[in-house]
Amino acid sequence: MSMVLQHKLRKALNTGLLVVMSIASQAALSLSLEEQGFEIAAHSDRSDRGFSDSRVELKMILRNAAGKEATRKLTITTLEIPDESVGDKSLIIFHTPPDIDGTALLSHAQILEPDAQWLYLPSLKRTKRISSVNKSGPFVGSEFAFEDLTALELNKYDYKYLRSEPCGALQCDIVERYPLYQHSGYSKQIIWVDQDVYQIRKTEFYDRRGDLLKTLEMNEYRVYTDKFWRPHHFSMVNHQTGKSTELLYSDYNFGNDLNNRDFIKNVLKRTR
């Protein structure tokens, strides 16, 4: 099967799914709100299926309540794991600030267990496995937790459809999702998924008490190979502390022919 044919077939399948979805939403009464919510999230997740791997440069801008800034530069490489019961694998390499240049973090995302993570410390020339049940703290001092940065894993949550409303120029479905991992830092999240290309445009994070903690807005979506949508600007605001973080992404590289062997502990030393 040629690549073109494969692509067309996938598009046809997607169109079919779209038709099914719109029928489903017209027959909304026959679906429970939970089922509707799951369907919307699943559609969003599956719209991204088949990207195989990606690599992207990222600049983080951290701001405290007084507006003081700090930046970090890093590269994120992601390997898609098609099995929905297992999470994707990722490798994060830090470049700046200079004192952490070359530090590399390998993660094997899990669904309901703690992610497996290893950190390579170039100054020690050693790799340390990070063993902690709860990694929901701020990622390198930012307002993002590690779990906010990684790709959406469908089965990490229960869902509930709330309503639909305009979001900017688009129309969005709004879905509440509840983390299933018992050590998650959140009680719930509310996501805005557009009805056009099924991407998450905004997420609200609620703390364990149920109060609004942070809002994440994702903008500058661009489409790669006519299929994979990626936001290039993230803006996270912590409403309780007044601190905020911006993420600026470069262009994505897809199809780097990476596989599981590129995401094992031993590669960390060779990342430079």
Add this chain to the structure above:
Amino acid sequence: MNTEISSTDRIARWIADAVVRRRWKIILLSLALVALTGNGGRYLEFSNNYRVFFSPDNPELLAFEDFQQTYTKNDNILFVLQSADGKVFSPRTAAAIEQLTEQAWQIPYATRVDSVSNFQHSWANGDELTVDNLYRDGAALSQAELDDRKAIALNEPLLNGALIAPDAGTTGINVTLNFPEQSLTELPEAIGKARELAGGIEQAFPDITVAITGISALNNAFAAAGQTDAMTLIPSMYLVLILVTLITLRSIAATFSTVTVIAFSTVTAMGLAGYLGIALDPIGMTSTIVILTLAIADSVHILVTMLDQMRDGKDKLTGLKESVRINFMAVTITSITTIIGFLSLNFSDSPPFWYLGNITAMGIAAAWLFSLTLLPALIAVLPIHVKQRTPRQSEAAPFMVRLARFITAHHRPVLVISTVIAVTFVSLLPRIEFNDQWVQYFDHRIEFRANAEFAMDNLTGLYLIEYSVPSGESGGISNPGYLQKLDQFTAWLREQPEVIHVYSYADIIKRLNKNMHADDESWYRLTKDRNLAAQYLLLYELSLPYGLDLNDRISVDKAATRVSVTVDELSTVEVRQFLEKSQGWLQANTPQAMWTIPTGATVMFSYISQRNIESMLHGNGIAVAGIALILILSLRSLSLGTLSLVPNLVPILMTFGAWAFLVGKVGMGAATVSATSLGIIVDNTVHFLTKYVRARREMGADRPYAIEYAFRTVGWAVAVNAVILMFGFSMLATSSFKVNAEMGMLTAMAVLIALLVDFFLLPALLMIGYRKEEVHYEHGPAAQTA
């Protein structure tokens, strides 16, 4: 009587006539006015944040706000837990701590919860760094396992002395709160939930005591103290007021009218305060008592004169009109001088004193208005009967006359003795020491005081001094040179006798270095490799759970870290010595970039008295000048107006001298006492000198006789008024809030001393340079009537 009918006399007569003629209209108008202004009372709120004591441009407050923006707001609730068996690491207590730690997240606005159970303990396991709670499921752990955790906790510099007592007998759970500061209900919500949780633990574990302290508990105590005062002081003040007026006036109608005038004045002032958006605090709250105390005088003066006239056979309306006319000037002048005194509180550096000054000034103005309008109108309507004096007893205050004659006869020794006494007291003044320790602001009726003392006796200190120690460069906190100096500073701080606990980032880096070297104790030291230190920090940060991060310890650009020092309960002077000592150490031992200025509530309060004194010096100057000017104008004498400064200022200086001798320490309220008591004690001088001048000018009396005349006519009134004032301000001494109590006692003392100065020093001063040869009686004493 006086032949000269001054313009003020004409105004007074016109007012008296008009008020009596349109009595019903006046009563209705007064009711309407009170309803309208009092309506503003709906907007009155009780502020509950210690920061209200600092003006928006207070330098210490600005420094602290800057600090909080770099790290985090540091409002907190500290639960202090103690088990009857005195063991924190028993399965039962361990379980209780764990339960409360988890539940504390439910407290509104909580952003962080720290306890011994969720302390992020790190340890090595081969090539694994494990970071996890110090323990989980404490109830299921064996005593040996718990003893192991106890050893770790006591060995951990971040915990020992802060969240665990050195004897492991008491523990703390610290909840950091981040209030949006949009509504005054935020604090009660958080405190309410904290109490509910503490109650739940005490019910489930009857052998465990839970006390609630922390900055938020302190803030809540400010509101509690204000409300306690409002519920106990105000009703008892009204009782006293009713008693005093009943005894002095011996008339139910007169008492009723007085109480009405005072209640209306208070409601008007409080209502206007509500319209102005003033948030009450324990200090502003005292304005109700101050208004009441000061407003009695107006009504009593008018009613006493009227009743006196009636006893002399005049009918009620004639006596009333005559009384309003006679008292119009004195009531007006004393009101103006008192208002000037209270308005000068706006120079204070602490907004609560602005509110006290402004509310009181509005209340005095209202009392002036109602005493000259509503009071005569009510009296005109109400039935009043007095027994007429038949054959007129000329019991013209023989005691006062004898006193006056004694002083004028021995004016030189009286002058010498009273001057010596005055100078002695004033010379004690420099010994006064300013002290503002906020735990001691509250007396034992306020729950916070007992809880705070429980925490300080059993666990840790409550007075925190914060240092944001900069490295001078972005990422510089990993610089080995910086870390070494930071560690030395930490060690030096721990050596100081007044220090209970130090939280420093240097300890975290040392622990991580040890963890990275298979927990080898010999590696519990700083690394010399900057990159390695930064990478340790990255590793550690990646391992921390939600709410237990280091963002409240390290600035966002990793250029500075925070050192939190808990000190003993020190006096303000000792705090300042400690601050100087620590800054001196930094300057002598670290590069200039690290010379930081300490901050925090403890620092702010240690400068509050000084700031208030500096700012009130201007206020006092203006009040003194304004009052002297009014006296010069109303006495129409430059020399007497200037002389009046002595009986007005000397009592205040003597009061502080006496306080320095008797008590020694005084808090932030002291600075304002001078301005307020000046406005109050000046009234007596006004009454005394007005009569003296009248005798000299209108009767051509010589000085001894003019003094005798003043004593005879106003001696008792001045004395009775002083007693009422002393009583009123002494009532403030029973306030649950120390600043109010000190303000009350100081003012009561000032009033007493001022009375003595008016009776002894002032007449002796008036006699200076007097020689007997000058005497020429135009009117013999016996021929005089009041």
